[in-house]
Amino acid sequence: MSYLFPTYNKWPIKVKEAFGTSLIDEHGKKYLDFVAGIAVCNLGHCHPYVNEMMINQLNKVSHVSNLFHIDGQEEVAKALTSNSSGDAVFFCNSGTEANEAAIKLVRKATGKKKIITFYQSFHGRTMGSLSATGQDKIHQGFAPLLDGFSYVPFNNSKALNEAVNEDVAAIMLEVIQGEGGVHGASAEFIETINQLKEKYNLLVVVDEVQTGIGRTGKAFGYQHYNLSPDIITVAKGLGNGFPVGGLIGKAKLIESFGPGSHGSTFGGNPLAMAAANATLQTIFQDSFLKDVEEKSNYFISKLTEVLKDSEVVKEIRGKGFILGIECNQDVSSFIVALRDKGLLVLNAGPNVLRLLPPLTVTYEELDLAISLISNTLNVKLVESK
Structure with a gap:
């Protein structure tokens, strides 16, 4: 029994520790967090x-x-x-x-x-x-x-x-x-x-x-x-x-x-x-904001490249590190698949994956996310019944 109002459909994760772009659950599994508390932890966890x-x-x-x-x-x-x-x-x-x-x-x-x-x-x-x-x-x-x-x-x-x-x-x-x-x-x-x-x-x-x-x-x-x-x-x-x-x-x-x-x-x-x-x-430092812009441009460019032949991806859009990948189908299964692989993302409506990484994300972490997203979204389009 829970003593909470069920106002959220909670994910099956209990976070025990967090630092930077990483979350660690009660079983010791590490996740790359591209949710960031829903665009909250812009400097990452435990800055x-x-x-x-x-x-x-x-x-x-x-x-x-x-x-x-x-x-x-x-x-x-x-x-x-x-x-x-x-x-x-x-x-x-x-x-x-x-x-x-x-x-x-x-x-x-x-x-x-x-x-x-x-x-x-x-x-x-x-x-x-x-x-x-x-x-x-x-x-x-x-x-x-x-x-x-x-x-x-x-x-x-x-x-x-x-x-x-x-x-x-x-x-x-x-x-x-x-x-x-x-x-x-x-x-x-x-x-x-x-x-x-x-x-x-x-x-x-x-x-x-x-x-x-x-x-x-x-x-x-x-x-x-x-x-x-x-x-x-x-x-x-x-x-x-x-x-x-x-x-x-x-x-x-x-x-x-x-x-x-x-x-x-x-x-x-x-x-x-x-x-x-x-x-x-x-x-609010010019160098910090410039870094965000440069990393975002890199991320968008690489995502566009690896997803250009995906049958499910319709459009990639956004600015900085509020990004959306619109798909031709419901994205809930993709969110679960990415979570299982260790990458946390959100939706923005039924057909859009929303990416909100901490602004301190590294190029290595972006490359890992690109690989996981590519492996997940380069699939055949699911036909509607």
């Missing part, structure tokens, strides 16, 4: 500097309250704003909390409630964030949803133009839809968003929960585009495994989030800030 900073902080003070000044918050906020289009930060504990904060800030700042999001998007599972999510399967059983959201096909400029009017407060998007299949925004689509922002004076919210903190080879995924978001939400990789999230906003929004407008008991506590500070000090 020495992150651990050291957290232990040092733990021996001083782990939690007080946001009634007190916490030096680490200013340091982390400075790193986030210095490397983004934002000017101020609100700290919370997760991506869904960051997106809830964004929804509240949009309403408070604009006096409007209509927000345009996109089909196959994913913004979280609390009532506001699941209402923002454009997937029916996430909505099932939770009606009525939060009012005010309209969904538009992703990368469809015509549909977006038709959906936006003076009543719209904001457009909210992921520049790469992670859970929705690893689909990246087109340059044309981003330009349409910029034009609508200018025409209607609306806000642009970019959900960087999965794409932020170096995962795409830049500090934030939106920086691959001509885009300057008003609000950016972050979490996952921000604490390299310690729960921490944040909302980054432009200066014009600061007065809308004054005392009493929003809060979080645990958000931005000293321990979370120690983890985030160490993580950002490491990732």
Whole structure:
């Protein structure tokens, strides 16, 4: 008997130890981890500097309250704003909390409630964030949803133009839809968003929960585009495994989030800030991000080469180390086969394998993954019955 709600279909693995890109189960089997806590452990498991900073902080003070000044918050906020289009930060504990904060800030700042999001998007599972999510399967059983959201096909400029009017407060998007299949925004689509922002004076919210903190080879995924978001939400990789999230906003929004407008008991506590500070000090270095980009280019090139004749592979896409391999069939059996061989990967919808290795992955580990993926996907197409 389990004392847990069965909200997850758990894999048959009990992790006993983890370091770098490796997980070791209770039987001593070693896995190459291309899940990384679902794009969380960007510096790998048990990163020495992150651990050291957290232990040092733990021996001083782990939690007080946001009634007190916490030096680490200013340091982390400075790193986030210095490397983004934002000017101020609100700290919370997760991506869904960051997106809830964004929804509240949009309403408070604009006096409007209509927000345009996109089909196959994913913004979280609390009532506001699941209402923002454009997937029916996430909505099932939770009606009525939060009012005010309209969904538009992703990368469809015509549909977006038709959906936006003076009543719209904001457009909210992921520049790469992670859970929705690893689909990246087109340059044309981003330009349409910029034009609508200018025409209607609306806000642009970019959900960087999965794409932020170096995962795409830049500090934030939106920086691959001509885009300057008003609000950016972050979490996952921000604490390299310690729960921490944040909302980054432009200066014009600061007065809308004054005392009493929003809060979080645990958000931005000293321990979370120690983890985030160490993580950002490491990732927000030009040399580190360049290394991510170079390794990703190598990985994509080699994967493309070894899978070019596969009957099941349709497309390889993504940026940095958020990559998707779309197949012509359900990928669940491939995930199990790769797991049995010692490589852990995810899906992104029924037909897409999602690869999210730690950004510290080595070329040798990439070569091993390429070999395992090639051996698994270079198979005959399974005919539908």
